[in-house]
Amino acid sequence: MSQYLSQGAAVIELGADARSRFINRTYAHLTGAIFAFTGLEIALFKSGIADNIVRALGGNWMLVLGAFIVVGWLASSIAHRATSPGMQYAALAAYVVAEAVIFVPILWMADRFAPGAIGSAALITFVGFAGLTATVFITGQDFSFLGGLLKWMGIVALLAIFGGLIFGFQLGTWFSVAMVGLAGASILYTTSNVLHHYPEDRYIAASLELFAAIALMLWYVLRIFLMRGDD
Numbered sequence: 073m074s075q076y077l078s079q080g081a082a083v084i085e086l087g088a089d090a091r092s093r094f095i096n097r098t099y100a101h102l103t104g105a106i107f108a109f110t111g112l113e114i115a116l117f118k119s120g121i122a123d124n125i126v127r128a129l130g131g132n133w134m135l136v137l138g139a140f141i142v143v144g145w146l147a148s149s150i151a152h153r154a155t156s157p158g159m160q161y162a163a164l165a166a167y168v169v170a171e172a173v174i175f176v177p178i179l180w181m182a183d184r185f186a187p188g189a190i191g192s193a194a195l196i197t198f199v200g201f202a203g204l205t206a207t208v209f210i211t212g213q214d215f216s217f218l219g220g221l222l223k224w225m226g227i228v229a230l231l232a233i234f235g236g237l238i239f240g241f242q243l244g245t246w247f248s249v250a251m252v253g254l255a256g257a258s259i260l261y262t263t264s265n266v267l268h269h270y271p272e273d274r275y276i277a278a279s280l281e282l283f284a285a286i287a288l289m290l291w292y293v294l295r296i297f298l299m300r301g302d303d
Contacts, residue, residue: 101279112172125176159278189297197290208263215264249294255289
């Protein structure tokens with residue numbers, strides 16, 4: 073991310089009005105992405121397309137987990153390298169659509185086998201995101217040092233997922249807990265970059281990063297609820 077962030081003046085170097093405008097735009101786009109994601113999920117389930125997606129995947133959770141991480145990396149990379157708002161919007165829109173499809177199996181399972189889990193997981197994710205965001209805004213701490221750690225943890229998680237796919241072992245509750253922790257660290261890291269390092273014209277990419285971290289946390293909180301229901 074350092075190369076991407078060096079392409080323009082960081083928001084911390086700008087005036088108070090410019091910083092406020094950047095932050096407002098970032099969180100407005102994040103809100104829009106969340107509403108778009110929610111609307112797509114409602115449409116997929118009401119139309120019956122969600123049932124077709126679940127049947128097509130055939131319960132292959134490892135592939136879904138791998139796609140979840142890979143799609144996030146690809147969208148983030150495209151958004152970071154895009155020089156025009158149009159390309160950044162395209163990356164954000166494509167990512168929201170991809171996440172809506174990837175989330176279908178876990179939402180389908182939660183709806184049928186863990187009543188109330190979706191609402192509870194959404195609430196826990198919102199409270200976690202709000203608390204971590206407040207931590208950064210109140211303390212002003214620069215968490216950019218987490219960048220390298222997040223990359224390595226992401227690689228390890230992807231290797232664990234594909235290892236499970238190849239060798240047939242299950243990723244248990246502790247893996248999900250660790251991934252929730254990874255999502256929390258990503259929220260801290262990205263929120264810190266919003267305050268300190270992003271260039272003024274990259275609010276769309278910043279919102280994509282935040283949306284990706286929220287989606288990651290929601291996914292694994294839901295997974296914990298489902299695994300608890302299997303006990």
